[in-house]
Amino acid sequence: MLPLHPSTIAVAIFCLAALVEIDAIWAPVTVTSNSSCAEGCTTYGNCNEDIGRCDCPKNRTGPSCMDAADRSLLRVRCAKALYPSIMECTKSELSCLNNCNRKGECIGGWCHCQPGRFGADCSLSLGPDGKPVLLAGTGYQTRAKRPWVYIYELPPHLFTWLNTKRLDRSTQLMFYQRMLGSGARIADGDKADWYYIPVRLRTSTDSSFLLHSIEYIRDTYPWWNRTGGSRHFIIHTGDLGADEVAEDVYALTENVTWLTHWGLTSDKPTSGWTKAHRPDKDVVIPVYLSPGLLKQFGVEMSPLHPLMDKDNRTVTLFFAGRICGDRQPPLKGVWPNCGPNSPGYSAGVRQRVHYHHWNRTDYRVVLFEKNYGRALTSSKFCLAPLGGGHGQRQIIVSYMGCIPVCIADGVYEPFEPQTDWTEFAVRPQEADIPRLHEILESITPERLAEMQVALRCAAQHMLYSSVVGGLFGEDGRYDAFETTLEVLRVKAAHPDAPPEMYRKLDLDFDKFMGCRDPPGWNVSGPVPDLWGLIGLGTGAVTTPGGVPGAGVLGTGPQGQAAGTGGSVAVLRNPLCSHSVKDRGRLPCERFVHGSSKTHGIPGGIMCARSRHNLAKCPRIWL
Incomplete structure (x- = not known):
């Protein structure tokens, strides 16, 4: 036998040391023989040891996931999970929550956790006292700052089986992941201040996911029944918020706090909108904008950064975007300036602002602006209206230091009324649109400077940085x-x-x-x-x-x-x-x-x- 070269020995020692270091960080969890799940569950599935539930991938079934799902079962599962075909359902390479915390294999959006680990992201296991712990062996501790949030582990057909490629707004997934990274997540529901139901809610057809989630939580965990559903929160990212939830399902959430982007507190019959927000119970949160969208709007040039050069703001009011609901260009100087199918769009605000102010000196109300970011940094005020529901311009323009002009009677903006938007924004009534120029002219340079300072802080609250x-x-x-x-x-x-x-x-x-x-x-x-x-x-x-x-x-x-x-x-x-x-x-x-x-x-x-x-x-x- 030939002796090993010293460099080979050195590499071997280095690799062994690395493995020891990894093991020190990720100490193995204790896997007991008396599992709460059926024997063999972890061969193909995950055993949620705290409740005795064996979770299977989409293509397996049975009490221990030992049986292959036949084509008819797969067809039903895949359709309910919003896949267009069985092929895409079983072969799609979707990402997994928190990358399974490197304690499992990502299989089409679902984590197959190592034995002893469980949860949608494999972050859970049982501690020596038999209670769930997070990230065992890492030193993870829930932070001191409250609130502490308990996240329900929903069955995979209500959560991790779902086709995330069919989800254009993934705010609820970002919240799930950030809870762990921030330290706000706690494994012991008895100590939690709030309970998060991470169900997908984007359109009215998603109501069934919420219905089955509530029924499951009510039958499996103690905290819904103890609280009557209070101190539970749900995120809805649809244009019309909770108004898109089926009435019978919404009735189950009387005590639940809804986090939505739509703060409508009274009906708007012309637009076909009905009240969807309870200020004493619900919270309006900002729209989540991906890094790609941030770049698209040019916000990497935000003048709110202390080192960025500041442009002279020579434009009084700026808006670029759709005016008419039918996407046709508006008529100039004529009322109505849009077609008959457009009166309800934006509650009529975009149409009326264009009619009254399209040709006013130092006002720029247009359909398109090539250099959108530069236009925002060179404007004092930026119209931030509604669209087919909630808007997002109020947060985009704030990133660029342009004072938002929000005209939407009965509609709360993000974190309003918890904070006063008039400190950093202009909030005229819809009836004041004809005299909007007088309202803006009445704001003195000193007051404008105060609002811009306040906006520097408010913008931080609007960005999921x-x-x-x-x-x-x-x-x-x-x-x-x-x-x-x-x-x-x-x-x-x-x-x-x-x-x-x-x-x-x-x-x-x-x-x-x-x-x-x-x-x-x-x-x-x-x-x-x-x-x-x-x-x-x-x-x-x-x-x-x-x-x-x-x-x-x-x-x-x-x-x-x-x-x-x-x-x-x-x-x-x-x-x-x-x-x-x-x-x-x-x-x-x-x-x-x-x-x-x-x-x-x-x-x-x-x-x-x-x-x-x-x-x-x-x-x-x-």
């Missing part, structure tokens, strides 16, 4: 995901309070919505607004290593201290950026390229450099 990346030099602590959780925290703490009173009732919430660190929470570093100035664009700030808050809830669920510190260290912004001013620091393109279009990056882009172990994902809120 911890999921898609930053634009303004921010670190994601006030992003749309964290703002949603913060609203839910206050809602749970003050269940009977009107939402417009939240900022007066809760000091932490008031500070948070003002983009100031609340005294009641522990954070990993200072607010990053000055990074572009202090760090000269590098993102470096000399600061105490930990910034403990007042300690209202200063300990984690296991009783460990949430804060660190006091030693001086160099803090670096952990969030990548799309801004052209951050290309030399941490550009998001390196992470976005090649990532899943439907699922993004496990844990959100905040976790890009630790996506293989989400317990190590940087946390701003501790």
